[in-house]
Amino acid sequence: MSEVTTARGMPVIALTAAAMIAFAANSLLCRFALAADLIDPGAFTAVRLLSGAVVLYAILRSARRADRLAGSWGGAAALFVYAAAFSYAYVSLSAGTGALLLFGAVQITMIGVGLWRGERFTAIQSLGFVIAIVGLAVLLAPGVSAPSTVGALLMLLAGSAWGAYSLLGRGVADPLASTCGNFIRAAPAALLLFLPMIAGVEHAEASGLVSAILSGALASGVGYAVWYAALAGLSSAQGASVQLSVPVITALAGTVVLGETLTTRLILTSCAVLGGVAVVIASRGRISHALSEPDQ
Template sequence: MSPLRVSCLTLLAMIAFAGNSLLCRMALRHTTIDPASFTSVRLASGAAVLYLLARTRTSSARGQGSWKSAVALLIYAAGFSFAYVNLPAATGALLLFGAVQISMISHGLWRGERLRAMQWLGLLLAAAGVIGLLLPGLTAPPLQASLLMIGAGVAWGVYSLRGRGAGDPTRVTAGNFARAVPIALLCSLLQWRSASVDPAGLAYALASGALASGIGYAIWYAVLPGLKATTAATVQLSVPALAAMGGILFLGEPFGFRLLVASVAILGGIVLVIVQRQR
């Protein structure tokens, strides 16, 4: 794969990941679909697309997913949806990304990984950014929604760690999505009294699952072999920025000083950890 093609596909994957935040926020803000139904439709459409993509692959690597990973995936997807009822797109994406990275770094520490002084500084800076964003104030995001998004990020971190060495990423992801669907549908049935689906909300959920999730993940897995580890990690820093731009352009959301400072602290701190780790 040529460098230009790798760059274009990488950008497309990052836009897809940021698009998940925008599509979910649009659906829950501008339509009547409820978070549980959005989650079920997203997972079901994502599972269908990933199944079709996995069937077309000729890779010798195998993989089928697991129920534990499916539960982690469902916790992420549900927390993501319920949090975006009240969170702006940029704030949600930043909290999600920060929680994912901090949880994965913390797992490395628990497993015995040793951090250098600059890495500790980066980790503390990122954690301070998350705490500063949540401190009470006029511009603070809703605490309950923020905690839901942080929980979703931790669940995605667990999901990512469980996926290491599990086999072909597309097949594994397809298997996990397929396993998560019946659990999500059961959760939706338990909340049938508050269920609501309209055509616009259904379209957003389908786009989030089929395009931003299914095809987005497939593109990302396709370009990963062409990226260095540090590049693959740092390029994901663009997702909160893309979500913020989309929130401003398409949703008319503000980007205040508190969010700017928190973004610099969280993303800058994670950069320090990643770069120093590679060295």
């Protein structure tokens, strides 16, 4: 991956790094806006999905591919559930904890579906899978530093929905066109989330709206476009493995940007979850392609 370039001549390592930062930025922007009560989660979700749809469509139009709009209603439903649960979860979760729960749920969902469909693990893969699940269980176990139960369950739902979204889109001819189509299909449901704000039940300050727009337009829209460009120069296993960096980037950035604390529990469970998934990815074959889809 060191000197490989895409068809457009961009270094794969630069594109990959930019995509991972974009994925981490989604958690940071959402947590920043909701922790400071700058916007309500419903409004954040709506603005994120709508701005993402606009930017993705603009990218397709600029590439003269707008006529190839794809996607499905099932994918759009999974996308909406992911985005909504993601926002409501970050009302009470730190950026690092949320990213780890999201990542763990995405990967375990996709690996679990593979097992359900008949894939067989080696002993070392089974061990890695068990370690990852135990890591999540320890993170969620009661204790002083345990995350909010409601927030954790919502983020696990978000991760499961994104795992389903990735599986539904596996093998599509044009991932970017499919993602754009799903964002556009999710737009009507996103618009409904504005109703509480119009009724005065929810609120949104200018800085909160800006955060949601950045999350949708840059971290999601541009971030996904950059990721698909990077995938052209990555193997499936590399695409899956590099995503292990997202929860780490998010947790470290959360300490610097948001002033969050890295707890011993989060550090240890991160090692277990990310290490366990890494063991599975490193020695697997058939499911690795599915894991190369974006997780944020």
